[in-house]
Amino acid sequence: MEYKEGREIVDLATIVKALDLKVRHGAHLLDRKVTGGFTGDLLSDVMAHSSEGDLWITRQIHQNIIAVASLKDHAGIVLVQGNEPAADTLEKAVKENVPILVSDWSGFETAGKIYEILNVRGG
Amino acid sequence: MLKVFRCDLHVHTCLSPCAELDMYPRKLVERCLAVGLDAVAICDHNASENIAWVRRCAAGTPLTVLAGMEIASREEVHLLALFDIVEELLPLQEWISRHLPGRNDERRFGCQAIVNDRDEVEGFCDRLLIGATELPLQAIVERIHDLGGLAVASHIDRESFSILSQLGFIVPGPPFDALELSPETGIRGGRIRYPELEQFSFITSSDAHHIRDIGRAWTDVRMHAVTVKELSMAFRKRQGRTIEE
Numbered sequence: 058m059e060y061k062e063g064r065e066i067v068d069l070a071t072i073v074k075a076l077d078l079k080v081r082h083g084a085h086l087l088d089r090k091v092t093g094g095f096t097g098d099l100l101s102d103v104m105a106h107s108s109e110g111d112l113w114i115t116r117q118i119h120q121n122i123i124a125v126a127s128l129k130d131h132a133g134i135v136l137v138q139g140n141e142p143a144a145d146t147l148e149k150a151v152k153e154n155v156p157i158l159v160s161d162w163s164g165f166e167t168a169g170k171i172y173e174i175l176n177v178r179g180g
Numbered sequence: 181m182l183k184v185f186r187c188d189l190h191v192h193t194c195l196s197p198c199a200e201l202d203m204y205p206r207k208l209v210e211r212c213l214a215v216g217l218d219a220v221a222i223c224d225h226n227a228s229e230n231i232a233w234v235r236r237c238a239a240g241t242p243l244t245v246l247a248g249m250e251i252a253s254r255e256e257v258h259l260l261a262l263f264d265i266v267e268e269l270l271p272l273q274e275w276i277s278r279h280l281p282g283r284n285d286e287r288r289f290g291c292q293a294i295v296n297d298r299d300e301v302e303g304f305c306d307r308l309l310i311g312a313t314e315l316p317l318q319a320i321v322e323r324i325h326d327l328g329g330l331a332v333a334s335h336i337d338r339e340s341f342s343i344l345s346q347l348g349f350i351v352p353g354p355p356f357d358a359l360e361l362s363p364e365t366g367i368r369g370g371r372i373r374y375p376e377l378e379q380f381s382f383i384t385s386s387d388a389h390h391i392r393d394i395g396r397a398w399t400d401v402r403m404h405a406v407t408v409k410e411l412s413m414a415f416r417k418r419q420g421r422t423i424e425e
Contacts, residue, residue, distance in 0.1 A: 100348030101339075119255050119317070121347045143316065 083156025091132040096168050114168050123149035137164040185218040188398045190385030193230040197290035197310050199389040204295040209237040215395030219406040223248035225309040229294045231266045236297040244406040253317040258334035258341045261324045264408050279315050282308030335362040358383050358415045363397035367425050381415040400424035
């Protein structure tokens, strides 16, 4: 088991399985490590405050999310509330190799579940 | 013959929920004339019911009133649609209204008053004008262009509801005709802050929600007359029409 700053490092596959996420792109990338998470729908905010290795949780489906995730070296993007990526977003995801996952849970539930998986319990 | 027109292309009326009730047509036109504006574009949030009344109040005065709207896209990006007359804007209004969910809550968001040229309240708009449409930004820009209007990204320097705050950077795709800088930044400030956007024309406007805001910013445009066609040429620096930066 790997740990970083008290967080368990899991891979995308673990999170996909635990939350029953739909994989819209990146089935071959699910061994990517997730070292943190970030919630945000304002891309300027995500660009300024997220970190490499974060799994980005958002409802924003605009194609710019791919450029941002790529720029910040995110582990991938989870779209919440069943939101599907726009057609051009998916095209870009394939081109830039950014995993796109879809959660049927709300943003709150999705983030909560991922947080639980990532964080070591019991101090 | 070309001359410089002082244009404020982004002014709200009392129809916008966040605008003061003193932004009624007659007072608005008086104020525009008092501060020396040659042209104003009325851009209420997702609505246009006061434009005809403002135009009536401006009839016979030197003020040209353009028909506009500040639309909120699905991504919560604000953009201005500019047309010469309300009739040209109506198909856009119908489409926007169909894709704008929700009903207004006057207590929480403010009232949305339709006021005529005699200062009488004709009614209240009950749509949730403060909300965002279900329409993607790209589709809105395309529709505005299909209908012969101009699309301007609102206050790109603002921390909320601007294309840069919402989407991080300007997308490739259907281009905006111009980008708007808020009064705090202005065109010159915009050029310093956003050198990467040098290929776009910049404008600045008051984004007036209160009477006193009118006159705090405007764009000087060199053109033949205040029309969408002339503005389009100025945005593209064609045939001598330009924005005076």
